[in-house]
Structure formats: structure tokens, C-alpha cells
Amino acid sequence: MYQPTNAKQITSAVAERLDTLKDEGLALPAHYNAQNALKAAYLRLQTVKDRQGRPALTVCTEPSIANALLDMAIQGLSPAKNQCYFIFAVSKQTPPDKGAFDFEDTDTQYLMKEALEEIKEKQDRFWQVMNGEVEPKHCGKCEYCRSMKELAAFQHVTDIEVD
Known part of the structure; x- marks a missing residue:
């Protein structure tokens, strides 16, 4: 099983990546506070569990969670406003594949x-x-x-x- 992930470290890494992307020209939506959205995501990630009741942070890889959070922020979404939902999945393959998914774009x-x-x-x-x-x-x-x-x-x- 994957080692537990620290959500705060992931959200901090995503915030740093966003800053880099903004320096490279990324424009986030007006009045969007990515830091607040990432803090809301941090709180939400603490409670997300898979079907077996295991915390998502123990079964998903850091890159899959980070990519879902980065995508959320780039789209200007916030879990605090119920604009995004996180789905963590594990396949039935051996070894299992894992991923963090969002379903927010049109x-x-x-x-x-x-x-x-x-x-x-x-x-x-x-x-x-x-x-x-x-x-x-x-x-x-x-x-x-x-x-x-x-x-x-x-x-x-x-x-x-x-x-």
C-alpha cells in the first residue's frame, strides 16, 4: 500500500507551481484566491475515503492528487463553494493503478x-x-x-x- 501523504505538503507544492505558472503568464480568474481554494481542498482531503473506508491520502499517489488540485486551481474552482469534487479511484489490476479525478469542465x-x-x-x-x-x-x-x-x-x- 502507498505510504500516507501529507495534504499540506501537496497543497503547498501546488501553490508554488501555481506561482511559477503565473510568472510564466498563467492568468487565474478575476477575484479567485487560489490559496483559499487550496486551503479548502486541504480540509476536504482530510475527510475523503475510498470505498473500503481508507483515507484517500493513503491510497493515492502524491502526483495524482497534486495534478487534480492544480487542475482545480487553474480552472478557478473551489471545494468551499462546492464547485469541485474529488474522486479517487483504484483499479482491480495487479498491481492496481490509482488516480485522482475531477469532473468540472464543460x-x-x-x-x-x-x-x-x-x-x-x-x-x-x-x-x-x-x-x-x-x-x-x-x-x-x-x-x-x-x-x-x-x-x-x-x-x-x-x-x-x-x-
Whole structure:
């Protein structure tokens, strides 16, 4: 497991990075106080937990948290005004991938609405798969699909996908 992260150190590092970016020409929104937003984020980060109840600061890496905070500040958002939310995620892969995410810009909100519509459209099929009424469609990439893969024929070396 990742070692606990000090939120105050991260927010201080992000504040320093913001100062550098401002010196390089970054313009934050008028009347936006990045320091206050980072202090509000510091307080919020103390209470964020993952699904297992573990503090997010113990399961997420410092760079992922710092990038989420930097993005928040560049957009001029503040958790004190409920303008942003932090989602910390850990994948089921071995070893697990981790990340800190925000969903605040217009493009992301549009994509989230679009994804929600797709889920609504496919919800009946999801339930049918979960209840064993229909077979799932195999992606061929996840751990389960790889473990169930049966060789039926040769494939050409140029068909190999590299991520």
C-alpha cells in the first residue's frame, strides 16, 4: 500500500507551481484566491475515503492528487463553494493503478452525460448478464477474458495490439 501523504505538503507544492505558472503568464480568474481554494481542498482531503473506508491520502499517489488540485486551481474552482469534487479511484489490476479525478469542465460534464445515457440504454442488458440470462460480450483484454481465452487459429504478428 502507498505510504500516507501529507495534504499540506501537496497543497503547498501546488501553490508554488501555481506561482511559477503565473510568472510564466498563467492568468487565474478575476477575484479567485487560489490559496483559499487550496486551503479548502486541504480540509476536504482530510475527510475523503475510498470505498473500503481508507483515507484517500493513503491510497493515492502524491502526483495524482497534486495534478487534480492544480487542475482545480487553474480552472478557478473551489471545494468551499462546492464547485469541485474529488474522486479517487483504484483499479482491480495487479498491481492496481490509482488516480485522482475531477469532473468540472464543460467537456467532461458533457461526456459524463453522454456516458450516463449509454448506461441507461444498456441497463437492461447489464441486468440480464448479471442474472445469468444472457452471456456477456467478451472484450478480450481484461484479466477474465485473458484467462478464458482459447486458441482457435494463428494470428498474424501485425495483429498484436500494444497499449
